Amino acid sequence: MYDKEQARKVHEEKERWEETTVQKALSRFPERYEKFTTISGKPVERLYTPDNVVDLDYFRDLGFPGEFPFTRGPYPTMYRGRLWTMRMFAGFGTAEETNERFKYLLAEGETGLSIAFDLPTLYGYDTDAPEAEGEFGKCGVAVSSLRDMEILLDGIPLDEITTSMTINSPAAVIWAMYIVTAEKRGIPRRVLGGTIQNDILKEYIAQKEYIFPPEPSMRLVVDTIEFAANEMPRWHPISISGYHIREAGSTAVQELAFTLADGFTYVEAALERGLDVDAFAPRLSFFFNVHNDFFEEIAKFRAARRIWARAMRDKYGAKNPRSWTLRFHAQTAGCTLTAQQPENNIVRVAIQALAAVLGGAQSLHTNSMDEALALPSEKAVRIALRTQQIIAHETEVTNTIDPLGGSFYVEALTNRMEEEANEYFRRIESLGGVIPAIEKGFFQQEIADAAFRYQLEVDAKRRIIVGVNEYVEEEPLEIPLLEMDPEGYDRQVRRLQELRRTRDNREVTRTLHEVREAARNGKNLMYPILDAVAAYATLGEIMGILREEFGEWEEPVWF
Amino acid sequence: MNTRSAPSVEELITAALAGDRRALARLITIVENDGEQARAVLQRLYPHTGRAHIVGITGAPGTGKSTLVNAMAREYRQRGMTVGIIAIDPTSPFSGGALLGDRVRMKDLVGDPGVYIRSMATRGSLGGLARATDDVVLVLDAMGFDRILIETVGVGQAEVDIASSAHTVIVVEAPGLGDDIQAIKAGVLEIADIFVVNKADREGADRTFMALQTMLGLGPRTVRHHGRAMRVDMPEGTHEGWRPPIFKTVATRGEGVPELVDAVEQHRHFLEESGEMARRESERAAHLLDHILRDALMARLLERVPEGNFEATVERVAAREIDPYAAVEHLMHEAALEAE
């Protein structure tokens, strides 16, 4: 991008500057650290100049928004046309309570739903299962059957909004419940818009909410991708997620590389099923973390778009430009929030959210300041949403596209991200691919190492966390906590028991048998699951059949 | 620990022999930590030992040893036998701490009163592990566990050392760990009584199986004799020799495990019938005695040598001031232990 001769001159001049002006200053005022690094531990130079990005080719590496390789943005007008979707992840207690929270959020200006399910639901257990003890409604809403889903979505215009559901192992069943709820209200499935997370690979790698071994899990994912390709043109059947990889302690480049490697694995699995790449690739979506290191994060998003576009076009032969485009949801980093001085979290979230916007996110969740203490209160959620609205309407950063493009530092970081991600792809390849690498504990080990290194840096005060290892205050702060309906659990269990008594149990048995048959004979499981859900078979019953057929996975331990 | 009320060793032994698992756990700690009390415990328990069949399970990391141990224990429980498990992981040479993670793979055994699992760190160096393992085996044996399964670290000398602690040694292999043949290390081949190709549902399992078969089939059969594996050419079918069988298992699903356990029992039978058991027992006894005697003599010596002299002698040897043989003579003299 820069004239070689000029870059060489800049390089020489930079050396001169280092040796003279900088040296003089250093002899009087040494720098604060001997080495400066990104939060991921990557070295950062004192100054970035054209010679750091001398090989950058504008057309090859950056291009224009909405055009290959999409480094500057997936859409031609970006936020000048339409702001990102402000999508707040919410859910707790019973379906009734969460339904109320959804209506509140929509009234406050939220533009898309995002459903958090409780742990029993995430593991495919009904609320009254013995394994679910103590977990009801804690991290999200409990949905054990179609009945709960109907209550959860009551009064919500499913044909107007889009809904994101954070559900993985049981994604097919929960999605089926959503579809049946809409269809019973007369809304056909083809108009429904939204996303199921459905990214099982990152569960093995990071979040550990897996149930089945990798192989049958991948089969379920491909079943849903195939179903979406055939029946649900507006739905994203998977949200390939780096968020949890980062929360588990990875570096930015590990998040980037592991997420995209997962993405390639899904593409290859769908191709193996015989699907046409352009039939499903446009509906793949991504979900990234947005952490504290402002520029590193922005570079990560830009590199992600470029790597994906290149691979989809050049490696997988996609023809449709929409197959090349990486679109992503971002969430501010829960792991950066502190229990100490929780109001400081508002500031952290604001800065992270700004990085997501400057990185070109399509939708965004901002965390609430009290999340390191408990489930977010209504007030804390509102402040988090207002943070997005302030960025959208008051800062004017939305006026132009990719405003940091061309920054020597950001472009150099973007290049380095891509190079280092490619290096990881090679290592994963040499282990035999993503699933063998999971079985060998490669990702788990890499992440655990990075998490431990980071903690040691914090312990040693090499990294300052305000309010944690510096600027510590003893005075506790009163944070109003969310009060959950104390009767909620009993009501949910009663509803479940009544359902099991009053539904047509012959139909339940028949449809569950069909699910088992499909699990065995390899036919797409979505269809029998839809039938079972419609017959009010519970989540635990359907997943129970699959547990019997597929077995359960236990990971080897890596520290 | 000083925060604990300490029942006497005698009380603990009585309680443990009566089935108190808490007391058993504390006895193992005492034995593992060594010292005066440990000696007292082992002396008291020794008459109760000698009934358990001791199985060592070794193999490289990633072969699924823990899962196999888990599956074998379940199989033994179904056959009505009780099982003690010792799962060993390495101690960090830098901190002296350890991360012991084998229990993760043994979740389904936890509520079973017929199973007792103990994680151990390698701690000391040079035979210290073998000594501590033997001692803990004695405790579990005295408590009446029918079978004791020892899962080794799977690396280094410990893999071979298991041969002197166990009656039956199972060497575990798995496909996809790199070069088929290279994975089977020298020394390990000789100590195996039974081979297992675990993860047999994986690609490459047949290759690993055949590689093993080839190595065993073409090579001379081996018989262990006086603590050393000896290569003996022996006509096929003679019952003086035990031809190590190879099994395929999928431990996560329990596949092949009943057959494996049958083979362990057959091996036990063979040991008894052939008189090999008696040989191995005296081998184990010699080994045990050897360890205890060395430790006792060393302790005696250090007691008698004036403080600091041992270290000083080491330094002099390192500085080439004296040779190690002269150093030993000198130390023996100081301790008044020299030959009369």
Add this chain to the structure above:
Amino acid sequence: MASSRKVRVLVAKPGLDGHDRGAKVVARALRDAGFEVIYTGIRQTPEAIAEAALQEDVDVVGLSILSGAHMALVPKIMRLLKEKGLNDVLVLVGGIIPDEDVPKLKALGVKGVFGPGTLTTDIIAFIRRELNLDTEEAPKAA
């Protein structure tokens, strides 16, 4: 012969929550502080945790719970530990624990509660203090 005593710590994650970053980081830090750490993995039942604590004869039990289920799980674990005679084990809880629950956990016998942002050095110092490790001159047999 000099005897050696090692502090043994059980690190466990009860309940369904699979977020094991904190548990693993703490396990590793404790190992590097010279402790023997028995890690039991995720999705542990209270029964399994209490039984493992017993079989492993640990000095410390560290529980990591981020799901909010601590008020259901911890009382049960404490009860089972007592039933098994493990009255003198030092129990610590780490995770997302609202301030108002801290006194309740302490009343159950939990000695330390550590929230997000806790330095591992603080946890190690706490254990050393509670077990009187720094005041002892020479370690004695158990």
